Amino acid sequence: MTSTANSRPYHVIVFGASGFTGQFVVEEVTRTLSDGPKGTMKWAIAGRSRHKLEKVLEQASATLTKPELMSEVGIILADVGDLASLATMCKQGVVVLNCVGPYRFYGEPVVKACIENGTHYMDICGEPQFLEGMQLKYQSQAAENGVYVIGSCGFDSIPADMGIQFTRDHFKGTLTAVESFLTISTGPEVGNTNQL
Template sequence: MASVRTSSSRPYHLVVFGASGFTGQFVVEEVARTASEAPRGNLKWAVAGRSKQKLEQVLEQAASVLGKPELRTGVDIIVADVEEPDSLAAMCKQAVIVLNCVGPYRFFGEPVVKACVENGAHHLDISGEPQFLEGMQLNYHNQASDKGVYIIGSCGFDSIPADMGVLYTREQFKGTLTAVESFLTVKAGPEGGCIHDGTWQSAIYGFADSHKLQSLRRKFNYKPLPSVGTKLKRRGSLFFSNEIQQYSMPFMGSDPSVIKRTQRFLVEEHQASPVQYGAYAGIGGIGNVIKLVFAGMLFWLLVKFSFGRDLLAKNPEFFSFGLFSKAGPTRKQMEASSFRFVLYGEGYTEGLDPSQGKPNGKICTLVQGPECGYVATPIAMVQAALTILNEASDLPKSGGVYTPGAAFAKTTLIERLNKHGIKFSVI
């Protein structure tokens, strides 16, 4: 089995694919920042994408932002295109791990996963698209397992804080943790903030295709997960949360789907008892609620029709009240933003039988960090990659398609994140 330990034959430990994209440029900066922490401080890495000229510009920008002139000439460039399988194969043969930043993944993700599996490179992405993530598991898990290749999805803000946060909460709870609800709040600075249009595009096609996700899930033939303790009640689509003292709604990202897959893995592989999960996001006061209801109704109406999807795709700022934009946030906006992700867990304290009575123990944990989309996401992705390079023996015993929680449960990923500004703590 090809493992990370026999990687010296490949010229690069990491290749950042899609390095000139909006998120890719920040992943490049994060790799450059942390390169000195690799084993023996000699992380070899390269950038890849369609345009050599744009990749040169990204290295130029990283060199001036970080004050590292050596980046201009010291980092190799690989020209590779999702539309050209041979170029992807050539890229994957040179990499121990491909950091894939080319989204929306439902359109561009699979060729890269396929090339990684066939050419023995591990693959990390930052997708928040359940249909893509679960589709890759269905189609490539066995092949990746045979090759000893790890395909680990959602290694960005979706879904490392949530997935590792649930594992952390379980570890800190003395007894059997049965359920967790998480509440995300995002704080912007005086200049406000926004999210790059790529996430908006993923959302448009994700909602339009939601029926396909249901039929995909039926193909797994899963038995329902055993439930322990009281069944977790789902909250309404809009409610006032006493926990965070603001109006809240279900979190629309991939966290619930990713965590369910992790819990299933832990039940099947390690006979752990599963944790039920509910994910919510704070939206603030009544003014935001009115905007959100209005924008949500328009979105639901338009997303059902192809002309509506085109309208939404072309005018993200208008239809999202400025929450999404084609330009993305400025560096100043990013520096002033942060997130808080609070997890409320309940369960049975040590010595109590989970099949008897109601849960009697509670725990509250916190994951907090910098701006989530373009500061925390690159940190999470790069630390996940360094974990694979440094802790190969603590990954699941065979390759395959995994969630972050399934892949990194036995590693020091949480400690690594703590050192890089994404902090896990018990409140």
């Protein structure tokens, strides 16, 4: 994948950058890059509307006092309903961070385009059916193309991952499986969620 990485203009593309979650991801990528070595990672944002993407960069630029964002971050137009635009987007990046959900409706075309174009894929999905479906359907093709498809890299997965890590670290013996259950109960004023 090194030769591919060297031939593509962007290391990372944030797809769905103008959406609710995408805007936070843009700010976090900006913060992370500000703390790291300067100029080492080229990145872009992608979505359906150039105007909305420009507004996201303007907002992040103002919030983080980073006027250089407007000239340093690329803009790519892509739409999950336009497979050619997804292919064009994927060919420009090494990794696509997909923030377009719900994934059960909009995720598969992005996964497919990434695999077909040799681009690694990450998302913030918390939808088990989608995650399992993509693994069953695309695992072999992703492996053949040397592409990583990494789902559930976000808030939905963090509590469960931390719980499993804690259990593994404190379990006497070899941990071979963990089952988790979610119980939701509502009252007259507020809902109560307990996760075990």
